[in-house]
Amino acid sequence: MTERAKAFEPIPPQSVPPDRGPEAAQPRWRRDFPIDWEADDYVSRRDLVKFMVLTSAAFVAGQAWAAWKALTGPKRQVSEPLAVATLDELSVGGAKTFHYPEGSTPRILVRTGTNEFVAYDQQCTHLQCPVVPAVEMGKLHCPCHNGWFDLATGNPIAGPPRRRLPRVVLEIEADTVYATGVEQEST
Numbered sequence: 001m002t003e004r005a006k007a008f009e010p011i012p013p014q015s016v017p018p019d020r021g022p023e024a025a026q027p028r029w030r031r032d033f034p035i036d037w038e039a040d041d042y043v044s045r046r047d048l049v050k051f052m053v054l055t056s057a058a059f060v061a062g063q064a065w066a067a068w069k070a071l072t073g074p075k076r077q078v079s080e081p082l083a084v085a086t087l088d089e090l091s092v093g094g095a096k097t098f099h100y101p102e103g104s105t106p107r108i109l110v111r112t113g114t115n116e117f118v119a120y121d122q123q124c125t126h127l128q129c130p131v132v133p134a135v136e137m138g139k140l141h142c143p144c145h146n147g148w149f150d151l152a153t154g155n156p157i158a159g160p161p162r163r164r165l166p167r168v169v170l171e172i173e174a175d176t177v178y179a180t181g182v183e184q185e186s187t
C-alpha cells in the first residue's frame with residue numbers, strides 16, 4: 001500500500017481492550033486513556049491541530065482586543081512641556097486655570113495632595129460651562145445643569161455629562177509642575 005493510500009486508511013478503533021471486556025470493567029488507566037498503540041499517531045496529530053487552532057484563536061483575539069483598545073482608548077496629544085505651577089504656588093485643595101497648549105480652551109489644575117496634582121479641560125463635556133473643583137468631595141462640579149465629574153479620573157458620575165473631561169498629563173520636576181500632553185476620549 002502506498003503512503004498516500006495509508007493516509008486515507010480508516011482510523012482503527014481507539015480502544016479494543018485485550019480481554020474484549022466492557023469499558024466499565026477496564027482498569028482506571030485504560031479508561032482514562034483508551035487509545036491503542038496503533039492509533040496514538042492519530043491522537044498526536046489531532047492534539048497538535050487542536051493546539052494550533054486554539055493558539056491561533058487566542059492570538060487573533062489578542063490582536064482584536066489591542067486594535068479595539070487603540071481605537072476606543074484615550075488618545076494622547078503630546079506637546080512641548082509647559083510649566084503650569086510651582087509647588088509653593090498652590091496649597092492642597094487649591095486650583096488655577098491655564099492654557100495648554102498655547103491657545104487651547106482653559107484647563108484647570110487642582111492640587112489634591114502634597115505631591116499630587118490633577119488637571120483637566122475646564123469645559124464641561126455637556127454644554128461647555130466651566131467646571132469648578134469640590135476637592136473635599138473628590139469631585140468637579142458643573143453648576144449649569146448640576147453635572148459632576150470624578151476628580152481623580154475626570155469621569156462623569158452624575159447629571160447630564162456622558163463623556164469624561166480631557167485630562168492634561170502632568171509631570172513634577174524639582175519644584176515645578178509641567179503639562180506634557182492631553183488625553184482625550186476617542187469619539
Ligand code: FES
Pocket residue numbers: 124125126127128129142143144145146147159160161
Ligand atoms: S453644561 Fe455642564 S452639566 Fe450641562
